[in-house]
Amino acid sequence: MSESVWILGTHMTKFTRYADKDALDLASEAALGALADGGVTIHDMDILASGTLFQANAGMGQQLQHQIGQTGIPVYNVSNACATGATALRTVIMSIKAGEAEMGLAVGVEQMGKMGLLAGGSRKAEENVYQPSGRYGSVMSVDGILGTETMPGVFAQAGMKYAYENDGVGFEQFAKVAQKNHAHSTLNPLAQYQKEFSLEEVMASPMTSYPNTLLMCCPTGDGAAAAVVIGEEMLRSLSKEQQQRAVKISASVLTSDPYVESGQIQSDVNTLTRNAVDAAYEEAGVAPDDLDLVELHDCFATAELIHYDNLRLCEPGGAGDFIDSGVPFRDGSTPVNVSGGLISKGHPIGATGIANVYEVSTHLRGEAGDRQIEDAKVGLTHVIGLGSSCGVHILEAAAN
């Protein structure tokens, strides 16, 4: 049985669009911030894991070392779609559990700028001569012809499938998710957007991919987040204050999507989330009712709704009632995305899976200021990347 693992320090940059900073500036700010928050330096680290998606082959971890300290430690550059940051964190945790490191740094960073909201292929206006290519023998980009490859559309369909299978779920329930998260964001100075909207405004905003309107989609943006992870034995050698502010990682789980019949035409985001959270609850000895706050992957409003069910926060099939009854609002019994969520806080992809750990840790430490959830003791973070990859962490406050 390996020792328990803790968050010693954590930091996130404001999520926004930075004109005058590069990804390295953001990664440095987050890394130095997390180290300072933990009362340690890069020279105390035994491992560095760096998560970034668009610059995945750029050796961001080593670039960061060259900026803040080249100490010769092993560096892992990882990517896992929207679960990239969580994978970096997991890698450091794994290294400590393997006895290879006592303390390590995980950094997630992304600079997306104004790259536009949508994925999906584009067709050349004029083809030359049709020639089947690729694993589907396609003669042109099929995006928009054989269904959508855009993220708002894919997650719209994931939500609509839930609506097809369960009563009481429709456009209005999805819209309420965005209304909630935008309202929450007004208390978070690190959020990319901090503006409240009425349910009517959310529903009336320009349609992106029905039922997701523009205000129900996360923006692109830039940002970074970092966490210093430490094994229990080493933690006990540090100061009382460091120990009191440390946050226990009670569970850390990464899963991929097992085979399901429909998975070949649209990646399944449900089964692997259920598998991850069930393993995490068991590892932590925690039940959904024990959670004081949850930061889950609301890349689109439709996604948040189905994850209420996947994360066992509501009765099976009851996600519509769950949002209607106000439970996931910050004054409800299971506050979800009090940071504003990806929809308002932003979603610089590599940073997201550590930024949610920053958010929950900050509440568990009682340091969340205006948006503090009172007496928060246990929290859960969740990210999912299409393809698919899901990361779940359960965090607990240190005993006083």
Add this chain to the structure above:
Amino acid sequence: MSESVWILGTHMTKFTRYADKDALDLASEAALGALADGGVTIHDMDILASGTLFQANAGMGQQLQHQIGQTGIPVYNVSNACATGATALRTVIMSIKAGEAEMGLAVGVEQMGKMGLLAGGSRKAEENVYQPSGRYGSVMSVDGILGTETMPGVFAQAGMKYAYENDGVGFEQFAKVAQKNHAHSTLNPLAQYQKEFSLEEVMASPMTSYPNTLLMCCPTGDGAAAAVVIGEEMLRSLSKEQQQRAVKISASVLTSDPYVESGQIQSDVNTLTRNAVDAAYEEAGVAPDDLDLVELHDCFATAELIHYDNLRLCEPGGAGDFIDSGVPFRDGSTPVNVSGGLISKGHPIGATGIANVYEVSTHLRGEAGDRQIEDAKVGLTHVIGLGSSCGVHILEAAAN
């Protein structure tokens, strides 16, 4: 103290340029080959780590699962320049040591096609208006003006610095490295090139970056390699034959380049190799003299020569004498790159750090056919990626 970790199965594709296969075909072939070699299936794996550089953000691990088996296990997509494959292997090893997995699969793959030999920037023929940008405030690409950014040139300089500091090292010594590896390659059917050249032919081939001629540079190419890794306890539950063919991973080390004064203008490839190999020798309880064969990172002939010294294979400063005396030839006392090395075997980047493990394992099992090093019991693999990242593994044959 965590349990020891073993290679249960391993496979590599031929390295060449594949017109009709994609990276996924190559990764599938290597993965299925390694699984079959180990007598197991993807359903026995608890973790998958995938290493690829040029498609680092493409979720290659999950793509592979979708082709050969989606079982829900955690997937880590990693990249670390030319140490990418070794990093994937290390990730699986770490997971087993952490007690999170009993068996796992590491796959490295790259499809480079005919992308050309050289890195380095290119300048637009006409600039518009000079505008300083980036961290050096440069107004144009500086490649070819403020020195070279091409790999043959960078590694030429690394070799020439060694020549500056040590007697008996010059163009001829560097050329002998390539002569040796090309000669070795004629015995390896998986090598991209299998053609012998005289020392004179090596030296007279077109100059790429003095002192590296074309025949002293690794080619670009496509290929994949995979390894099934297993913990000792699980291994002992398998068949006698599986246990006998298993290869012990006596050491697995990953390092980055610590600060050195000159590191900011050209990444140091020496210190981190020395740090990695010293840690590996200690972890394995093995000395350089114990090695029956070595697969080291001969991306260019100049690189191999300096790594004789970095890996402690020769006396300090004695790499020139070492090659002159014939020690690293396959009939010498420390055969180096009997596979043909990167120079002849090829260097599909993500695959390289697992392909060298395949090579050494195959000798340790006594299954290397014409190129078998007799009675090989202990071998070492080494890769280095600029930036920098170094992976060293020491492997030992199972006791009979």
Add this chain to the structure above:
Amino acid sequence: MNQDSAPAPTEIPIVDYLVLGDDPHLVANQCTNCGARFFNRRNACAHCGGTNFEKATVANQGVLEAFSIVYRAAPTIPVPYVSAIVKTQDGTSVRSNVVNTPADPEHVKLGMQVSLTTYEVGQDDRGTRCIAFGYEPVDQ
């Protein structure tokens, strides 16, 4: 050149799993071991790991299990269009567009019956017509 002697423009399916002709339909690579169906070229089965596949005809009738009405897309793609996930009568999930009906939630309903249809989406420089497939609502 005499127009009469010019070869008639040929057709090509947008993807190789669409079979044209008198009775257009989809064909899947079906694992002979577990029956899992895939539309793409395979190295092995994502479900059971089997490596033997046979061609299987996919039913043209199905039910609309999920959809999205897409308004924002790459510039060359006409919007709005209806992206859909259809479950065919033989239990195969297919992704394509819903066509031949207005792109609004009043006409596109979860659970409605749909049927495969084909239409031209472009021609190349040789006059070859690219044929795509979609699903249209079935009157009940």
Add this chain to the structure above:
Amino acid sequence: MNQDSAPAPTEIPIVDYLVLGDDPHLVANQCTNCGARFFNRRNACAHCGGTNFEKATVANQGVLEAFSIVYRAAPTIPVPYVSAIVKTQDGTSVRSNVVNTPADPEHVKLGMQVSLTTYEVGQDDRGTRCIAFGYEPVDQ
């Protein structure tokens, strides 16, 4: 437009750590804690982690510690050229080209004394001249 009134073409260094003027030289960001020198914009010191830097003038004289004569490069780059690593008299490593001497191993020798020089490498549409630096052999 009267040529006389046109502003004289200005100069711009190819990188911001090259200082032009009467006595061209390089300037480094030097860590005030440990003295490590860097030519690029810094977030912190790669050696000691310090975050305070001061400008330090780098010596123009040095020794050729390593070089490569590059024959294959991107199409817009003239070859052969001599890429080099120079260690300056004050112990700073610099990467640049060796210039003003033939690009062959007979003229470019490990350990030879070199000195910084500047030259024009291009002009932009406004006539601004881009000035680069290199190292030339010093007669001894």
